[in-house]
Amino acid sequence: MVNWFGPEKKSIEQLREGRLEGLHWIYQTYSQRILNQCFRILLSREQAEDVVQDVFLKLPDIISEFRGESALGTWLYRVAHNMCLNRLQQAKNRNKLEWENAEALAPRGSGTSVELSDLLGKALAVLDAETRSLLWLKEGEGVPLKELMEIFGLPEGTLKSKLSRARDRVKEYLEKEAKFEKV
Amino acid sequence: MKKYRQLFQDAERLTPSPGLWRLIEAQVELPSAGSKGGRGAAFWQSPILRVAASVVLAVGCLGLGLFMQHKPKQVAVTSVSAVAADAADSEQLELVDPELLGWHADLGEIDLEADEAEEVL
Numbered sequence: 001m002v003n004w005f006g007p008e009k010k011s012i013e014q015l016r017e018g019r020l021e022g023l024h025w026i027y028q029t030y031s032q033r034i035l036n037q038c039f040r041i042l043l044s045r046e047q048a049e050d051v052v053q054d055v056f057l058k059l060p061d062i063i064s065e066f067r068g069e070s071a072l073g074t075w076l077y078r079v080a081h082n083m084c085l086n087r088l089q090q091a092k093n094r095n096k097l098e099w100e101n102a103e104a105l106a107p108r109g110s111g112t113s114v115e116l117s118d119l120l121g122k123a124l125a126v127l128d129a130e131t132r133s134l135l136w137l138k139e140g141e142g143v144p145l146k147e148l149m150e151i152f153g154l155p156e157g158t159l160k161s162k163l164s165r166a167r168d169r170v171k172e173y174l175e176k177e178a179k180f181e182k183v
Numbered sequence: 184m185k186k187y188r189q190l191f192q193d194a195e196r197l198t199p200s201p202g203l204w205r206l207i208e209a210q211v212e213l214p215s216a217g218s219k220g221g222r223g224a225a226f227w228q229s230p231i232l233r234v235a236a237s238v239v240l241a242v243g244c245l246g247l248g249l250f251m252q253h254k255p256k257q258v259a260v261t262s263v264s265a266v267a268a269d270a271a272d273s274e275q276l277e278l279v280d281p282e283l284l285g286w287h288a289d290l291g292e293i294d295l296e297a298d299e300a301e302e303v304l
Contacts, residue, residue: 018213027207031199039197049203056207060214068230120194139191171187 008072015063027056030073033141034080040136041084041129043121051083070150077143078151081133088129122177123170134159135166 007025014022031052038048055076066075124132134152137143143151148159 016214018215020208020211020213023207023211023213024204027204031203032196035197035199045197048197049200052199053203053207053210057211060211118195120190123190136191139188140194167187174187174190 012063012066012068012072015060018060023056023059026059026072026076030076031056033073034076036140037077037133037136038080038084040121040124040140041081041133042087043125043132047087051080051087054083055080071147074143074147074150077137077147081130081151084133085129119174123173126169126173127166131162131166134162135170138163 008029011022011025015026016022034055035048035052038051039045042048042051058079062079066072124135127135130152134148137148137151138145145156145159148154149156152159154162
């Protein structure tokens, strides 16, 4: 829920009134978390920044869809998550089209430039984009299960089993590939 | 398990490039004040104000209900008083002295005789 008397409410109202300071407050508060979520989904800093830019450019138009039933951060995570998945889908379709036209025969993976400098990045890369997002938000950002249900639109049981499978896969990877002693 | 959690805690966290906000600031199209979803929408999205508006609406409906409940009674009272007035009128008619009416008739006859006399003259 939105704190209707706090700076969050004020900034939402300012944004609805077309005032830049409202958008700036939201950017300062949430851009880093959104950037890291996008980075874990897209595995590319450049693309993650593109999505953050898109989110904040579209925010003045889509803020009317925000009803205040969830926290603004939760809603922004959902918006960013959907934008990232759309981007991946578009890249996949583009690659498929190129493949069908036989113009680009070299496989291009998911269409993202993978930056796997850290161990976690490599471990998360074994998961699909949605599961990466889910695991990062739970373990990396500490988002509660209730909010994850809102972001992913999934029931608690499904989320728990997805998280459990994802943890197992990451641990398995860490034990095998990274010679992690005991995870 | 501890190391697994540590891995997430120690994970690289990116910060947005310094120029990212400037790019957004330069490109963003903000709605003009008073357009759809402006102050009015924000006003109605405040739960306190929504509750207040609901209370006002409920009181209004209650008042209308009470008014409608009392109105037929008023009509009935009006009808009853109208009937009573009619009855009183008829009673008043009955109260007129028949002798007075006879006298009034005599006056008419006298008038007629006077008219006839004038015609003869």
